[in-house]
Amino acid sequence: MGRTSDADERLKDAALALIWEESYGAVTIDDICKRADVKKGSFYYFFDSKADLAVAAFEKLWETDWKPTLDRAFSPSVPPLQRFIDYFKNLHARQAEAKVRLGKLLGCPACAIGSEVCTQDEIKVADKIREMMMRKRRYYESAIRDAVAEGAIEPCDPAQKTSALMALIDGLLSQARIMNDPEPLRALPALVLDLLRPIKPVSATT
Numbered sequence: 001m002g003r004t005s006d007a008d009e010r011l012k013d014a015a016l017a018l019i020w021e022e023s024y025g026a027v028t029i030d031d032i033c034k035r036a037d038v039k040k041g042s043f044y045y046f047f048d049s050k051a052d053l054a055v056a057a058f059e060k061l062w063e064t065d066w067k068p069t070l071d072r073a074f075s076p077s078v079p080p081l082q083r084f085i086d087y088f089k090n091l092h093a094r095q096a097e098a099k100v101r102l103g104k105l106l107g108c109p110a111c112a113i114g115s116e117v118c119t120q121d122e123i124k125v126a127d128k129i130r131e132m133m134m135r136k137r138r139y140y141e142s143a144i145r146d147a148v149a150e151g152a153i154e155p156c157d158p159a160q161k162t163s164a165l166m167a168l169i170d171g172l173l174s175q176a177r178i179m180n181d182p183e184p185l186r187a188l189p190a191l192v193l194d195l196l197r198p199i200k201p202v203s204a205t206t
Contacts, residue, residue: 008046010036012057019054020109021102024116024125054113055128061109062132074139080147081193081202084140088169088188095173096182107177111170133166140165147196154197165195 014036018027029050033040047053073087099105106112114129141162147153168191176184189204 007036007038007042008056009060011038011043011046011053012060014038015050015053016057016061016109019057019113020106021104024054024113024122025120051122051124054122054125058110058125058128058132062135066132066136070136070139074143076146079152080143080150081152081196081198083143084192084196085189085202085204088185088192092182092185092188095176095185099180099182105176105180105182107173108170111173112177137162137166144196152198152200154199156197161196165192168192168195 011032015027015032018031018035027050029040029043032050032053033043043053047056069090070087073090074083078086095105095107110129110132114126114133117125117129120126141158144153144156144158144161144165148155148158169188172184172188172191176182193202193204
C-alpha cells in the first residue's frame with residue numbers, strides 16, 4: 001500500500017484543496033489520489049467514496065483550523081465586540097494571503113462547496129457543511145448574547161441578528177470570490193459593527 005502511515009491525512013488535505021480550488025463535481029478520485037500521491041487502492045482502504053472523504057476532510061478543517069481560530073477570537077475573556085473585530089480583521093488577512101499564494105481568491109470552502117452540493121444527491125457532504133455552519137453560528141450568537149447582557153449593543157433577538165450577520169459575511173465572501181479580490185472583506189469589521197449597533201462608539205480598527 002506504500003506510504004500508508006499518513007495516506008488518509010494526505011487524501012483529506014488533497015481533497016479539500018482540489019474541491020475548493022475547482023469544484024466538488026469536477027474533481028475525481030483519481031485527481032485526489034494524484035495530488036495526495038496515494039494509490040487508488042489505498043483510497044478505498046480508507047474511504048468508501050468521494051463523499052465520505054469530503055466529509056472527513058471538512059471535519060479535519062473544522063478541528064485543525066476553524067475551531068482553534070474561533071476559540072481564540074471568541075474567547076469569553078475577550079470583550080464581545082472585540083471578538084468580532086479581531087475575527088473579521090483576521091478573515092481579510094487570511095483571504096488576502098491565500099490570493100497571493102494561490103493566485104486566486106477562493107472565499108469560504110463551506111459556502112462555495114455547500115452552494116454546489118446542496119441541490120445534488122451528495123447528502124452526506126451537504127449535511128456536514130450545514131453542521132459546520134451551525135457550529136460557527138453558535139460562536140457568533142454567544143458573542144451577541146454577551147454584548148446584549150453587557151449593554152454593549154442595543155437589545156435584540158440574538159438568533160435573528162446572527163442570521164443577518166451570517167448573510168452579510170457569506171455575501172461579502174462570495175463577492176470577493178467572484179471579483180477575485182479580497183478588498184471587499186477589508187470593510188467587514190466596520191460593517192459588522194454597523195449591523196450590531198453598539199451603544200457607545202467602537203473603532204473597527206481597535
